[in-house]
Amino acid sequence: MRDYRELSLWFDQLDEPLTARPSLDGDREVDVAVVGAGFTGLWTAYYLQALDPTVSIALVESEIAGFGASGRNGGWCSALFPVSAATLASEVGDDAARAQYAAMRATVDEVVRVAAAEGIDADVAPGGTVVLARSQPQLARARHEVAESDRFGLGSVLLDADAARGRVAATGVVGGTYTPHCAVVQPAKLVRGLARVVEQRGAAIHERTPALAIEPHAVRTATGTLRAQHVVRATEGYTARLRGQRRVYAPVYSLIIATEPLPDAVWDEIGLRDRETFSDFRHLIVYGQRTADGRLVFGGRGAPYHYASRIAAGYDRVPAVFAELEQAVHELFPVLRGTALTHRWGGPLGIARDWHASVGLDRTTGLAWAGGYVGDGVSTTNLAGRTLADLITGRDTELTRLPWVGHRSRRWEPEPLRWLGANAGLRAMTWADAAERRHGRPSRMASLVTAMMGR
Numbered sequence: 001m002r003d004y005r006e007l008s009l010w011f012d013q014l015d016e017p018l019t020a021r022p023s024l025d026g027d028r029e030v031d032v033a034v035v036g037a038g039f040t041g042l043w044t045a046y047y048l049q050a051l052d053p054t055v056s057i058a059l060v061e062s063e064i065a066g067f068g069a070s071g072r073n074g075g076w077c078s079a080l081f082p083v084s085a086a087t088l089a090s091e092v093g094d095d096a097a098r099a100q101y102a103a104m105r106a107t108v109d110e111v112v113r114v115a116a117a118e119g120i121d122a123d124v125a126p127g128g129t130v131v132l133a134r135s136q137p138q139l140a141r142a143r144h145e146v147a148e149s150d151r152f153g154l155g156s157v158l159l160d161a162d163a164a165r166g167r168v169a170a171t172g173v174v175g176g177t178y179t180p181h182c183a184v185v186q187p188a189k190l191v192r193g194l195a196r197v198v199e200q201r202g203a204a205i206h207e208r209t210p211a212l213a214i215e216p217h218a219v220r221t222a223t224g225t226l227r228a229q230h231v232v233r234a235t236e237g238y239t240a241r242l243r244g245q246r247r248v249y250a251p252v253y254s255l256i257i258a259t260e261p262l263p264d265a266v267w268d269e270i271g272l273r274d275r276e277t278f279s280d281f282r283h284l285i286v287y288g289q290r291t292a293d294g295r296l297v298f299g300g301r302g303a304p305y306h307y308a309s310r311i312a313a314g315y316d317r318v319p320a321v322f323a324e325l326e327q328a329v330h331e332l333f334p335v336l337r338g339t340a341l342t343h344r345w346g347g348p349l350g351i352a353r354d355w356h357a358s359v360g361l362d363r364t365t366g367l368a369w370a371g372g373y374v375g376d377g378v379s380t381t382n383l384a385g386r387t388l389a390d391l392i393t394g395r396d397t398e399l400t401r402l403p404w405v406g407h408r409s410r411r412w413e414p415e416p417l418r419w420l421g422a423n424a425g426l427r428a429m430t431w432a433d434a435a436e437r438r439h440g441r442p443s444r445m446a447s448l449v450t451a452m453m454g455r
């Protein structure tokens with residue numbers, strides 16, 4: 001059995017025994033069965049209980065609550081949505097795109113509110129996000145983003161070099177953007193706290209109980225079958241493991257490193273006084289946060305996509321990617337050269353072929369789903385949970401009318417095309433960043449790949 005404390009810094013910091021709850025033992029009938037006890041499954045249970053305290057809910061989880069991306073992520077609870085507002089508007093119209101993004105902003109506040117209301121101490125700090133521009137092409141992307149933000153009322157502002165450096169004193173900063181719509185969280189404390197709350201309100205969480213198949217009104221496991229009026233698939237990056245679902249989401253890995261707690265003198269040099277989350281406008285995504293105990297946590301994509309959507313514990317740790325992340329941190333903050341790294345980890349997230357997150361319920365089969373959040377699920381799962389609760393209880397609300405509800409993405413290509421395409425896209429983004437660093441001009445390769453990937 002895996003030592004769950006090794007999953008992430010966040011799990012290592014938990015002040016609770018990480019023993020599994022009892023597995024499903026025999027057949028059971030409930031109103032709602034949920035597969036996966038990450039944020040999606042648990043928020044769904046939470047809001048169902050809020051709407052109807054008598055509803056009976058059982059969750060089955062392969063490992064323990066929070067085992068997946070929910071207990072391992074970068075802790076950005078942001079208003080980001082995987083499809084840009086302009087792209088969404090071109091598909092569903094301006095008003096619907098605005099509504100989706102307004103719901104995302106409100107979701108950040110909702111997560112902060114619930115954590116406080118339920119007494120879940122998840123080291124939450126609503127400090128916003130700074131995205132640095134560290135070259136002229138990056139500055140052009142910052143301007144473009146603020147223009148889009150102005151068009152859709154998203155709340156991002158352009159920072160000049162001094163203002164950006166005043167928040168994050170990285171090297172080479174020529175400007176940036178700031179949005180207040182992000183809170184930093186300790187994700188394992190949040191997801192595990194949420195599991196405790198829904199359990200106290202009567203939901204059963206059966207851990208170390210992998211679902212073998214999801215069927216209309218039933219979840220089959222090796223130790224019993226859950227029968228339910230509604231079944232929620234909340235397995236995101238792991239969905240490919242379920243029978244018949246291999247091409248729904250591509251599991252793509254994101255990896256993270258964490259430093260030891262840093263002295264105040266070092267933080268005085270780096271900044272992040274409000275515990276803002278931070279990134280820069282390079283193509284291959286990186287993300288960072290200052291933790292409550294004064295560490296720098298820094299992650300990024302760059303790990304390979306694995307053939308046939310395979311997921312394995314060994315893929316969480318890729319030494320070459322950790323080395324690149326460490327180099328990127330040193331390049332951003334030379335003061336950190338010589339600082340010890342205490343934790344290195346990673347995990348899979350789910351990407352739909354058209355990059356859309358979606359949530360929905362098929363009323364004829366009772367099957368509900370949510371996922372495809374790319375790397376923006378910490379908040380989006382909460383919106384998904386509220387929306388699924390409304391759908392399952394038959395409510396027609398502002399949430400159930402958002403454009404991501406019922407959206408169907410096309411499936412990924414069969415192998416080897418999926419493997420070739422995903423890894424070529426990854427390489428192209430790395431080359432694009434290197435070319436921009438060398439030549440100081442925007443990369444055409446990056447725009448081409450973005451267009452091909454359907455973002």
Ligand SMILES: Cc1cc2nc3c(=O)[nH]c(=O)nc-3n(C[C@H](O)[C@H](O)[C@H](O)COP(=O)(O)OP(=O)(O)OC[C@H]3O[C@@H](n4cnc5c(N)ncnc54)[C@H](O)[C@@H]3O)c2cc1C
Nearest residue numbers: 036038039040062068069070073074076211375376377378
């Ligand atoms: C390294 C990393 C960094 C990230 N950083 C951020 C960030 O900073 N901000 C952000 O917004 N998003 C981030 N994300 C994405 C975010 O964490 C996810 O979108 C979100 O946690 C998804 O939640 P979920 O509940 O849908 O899926 P998960 O948390 O992955 O939960 C799915 C659960 O289902 C279980 N499961 C799988 N198959 C079965 C089965 N057959 N039977 C029973 N149980 C099953 C798994 O064990 C798992 O616990 C990051 C992701 C990763 C991996």
